[in-house]
Amino acid sequence: MASNAAAPFWRSAGMTYITYSNLCANLVRNCLKEPYKSEALSREKVHYTISKWADGKPQKPKSVNFYRLQNQ
């Protein structure tokens, strides 16, 4: 059964379902009591270490947050 209802407001604003559901999950995590809060937030933390190569040698590595990487 296809729904004829209008798209949800976040979809109309150009958000994807992944963005929406991750935002919701993050808001819930931020409302937890300690120590559950820090545990939940650290579980979701993702970062990469990136180093560019120049002249056949790796440059100084730098740590990049996952969310900042997505927006680059």
Add this chain to the structure above:
Amino acid sequence: MLRQSSRLLTRATTMTWRRPFSTDLPAANRVDSTFPEAWKKVIPNTEPPMTPSAFMKPRPVTPLSIPSKLSVNFVLPYSSELSGKEVDMVIIPATTGQMGVLPGHVATIAELKPGVLSVHEGNDVTKYFVSGGFAFVHANSFADIVAVEAVPLDQIDPNLVQKGLTEFTQKLSTASTDEEKAEAQIGVDVHSALNAALTG
């Protein structure tokens, strides 16, 4: 050019739709024995590789009479909260409204909104706050609930919920772009749902 068309047309009309709904998983284990046999001929001293179907247990067939219990699988990205647990009822916060699932429920897929998922088992009621996800209800009284984040209600801090609610209500009034408005609206929705879960 249209020589084949009459044959195609008759085939199309006589063809019946045999594929089951996606929520109905194959009941019997359909293992193809030709591959292991061919493997044994070529490499007799090595076991054939295992395929996903060898690891996954097939779902039981849909019983003719409605069973007394509902089997629930409730999974998060980092843990399995309930695995094949037999319960009396679950109440799912679907986007279309609260949805009570009892044994023998019709096969459904529902999108979850931020809200309370309650698992009823005799007199015991376990409540979780889920942030969003999907629920798959199968015809054989199995329900799979997949959520991005779920926490027991007693782990939520009411002060932070109130703080977040006022913060996002304020953001909603000052937001200018569509994206900011949507983000603020999501914030208000999630915090209102958290507030309702704690007070109600």
